[in-house]
Amino acid sequence: MFGQMIHSVTRFANEYNQFFASGMAYLGAGIAVIAGLGPGIGQGFAAGKAAEAVGRQPEAQGKILVTTLVTQAVAETTGLYALLVALLLIGK
Amino acid sequence: MKILEFKLFSPISPNVVSTLIIVAVLAVVFTIAGLKIKKLNPAETPKGFLFLCVLLVDFFTNFLKDYISGKRLDFFGPYLFTLILFLSVANTSALFGLTPPLANIGVAMSFSVITFFMIKIAELKFQGVKNKLLGFLGPVKPLAPLMIPINLIGEVSTPFSMGLRLFVNLMSGVVMTAMVFAIVGFVGSILAGVILHAMFDIFFGLIQAFVFFMLSTVNLSMASES
Helix, strand or coil: CHHHHHHHHHHHHHHHHHHHHHHHHHHHHHHHHHHHHHHHHHHHHHHHHHHHHHHHCHHHHHHHHHHHHHHHHHHHHHHHHHHHHHHHHHCC | CCCCCCCCCCCCCHHHHHHHHHHHHHHHHHHHHHHHHHCCCCCCCCCHHHHHHHHHHHHHHHHHHCCCCCHHHHHHHHHHHHHHHHHHHHHCHHHHCCCCHHHCHHHHHHHHHHHHHHHHHHHHHHCCHHHHHHHHCCCCHHHHHHHHHHHHHHHHHHHHHHHHHHHHHHHHHHHHHHHHHHHHHHHHHHHHHHHHHHHHHHHHHHHHHHHHHHHHHHHHHHHCCC
């Protein structure tokens, strides 16, 4: 009786395994992209501070623009890692 | 879609082909510019193509002066200038029908390796081996066993993340363009291509080239500070 149960469970798992795995991969890809929240907040914060700085010192606009671009690109990195993970999961 | 697939012996990927084409074109342009510069009369104002070259070099030299100065600028300036010229041509190469070279992780990681070696060269040349090794221990000496692994990871992670950032940015552009083109069909893709290529190739590509150049500059100036 117990052996039969084990057998049926293994068969069930074998039959549904590939669809289950690919479905979970898509779900994981969706969850991974939630990491985009962080870079969004961070980049917005940096942009807001940059706008404030330009308002205070309009003559330093060039330097502020360069600094903002670089810091935003650094803040973007975690989001890009999430995107890479998501694309890897989709391509599985 | 296989992103991380890598074989030692395989037909060259389209990214590498476009890299080679860009390298050949840039080599020809640079050689012509160099030969013309040699014959230039310093008393006259240069015209046309040469004027553009002189203007570009002057602009970047002035820009770099704020970050690195003196002898170090002479040492790193040519490398950084070559970097931004290659990257800005490579990232906008999709406009000429080529595959963007940086959308391949192999090409992007080779940029990581180049950056890693440049930072090491800067440290060895301007800091010396002894200062560098002492820097691994951290400011507080009793905490050295804790700091050494962290510092060793930090040595590798900076260039690695720079290369990966370049790769994912360019690849996401390629993937999104392909997705939209697959949805809208042939006629729609002519219309959508105008917006997509302007955004992903020109805007993001040039910004990423500039960001890589800026981060290289900042890292090199930090590494070569004594």
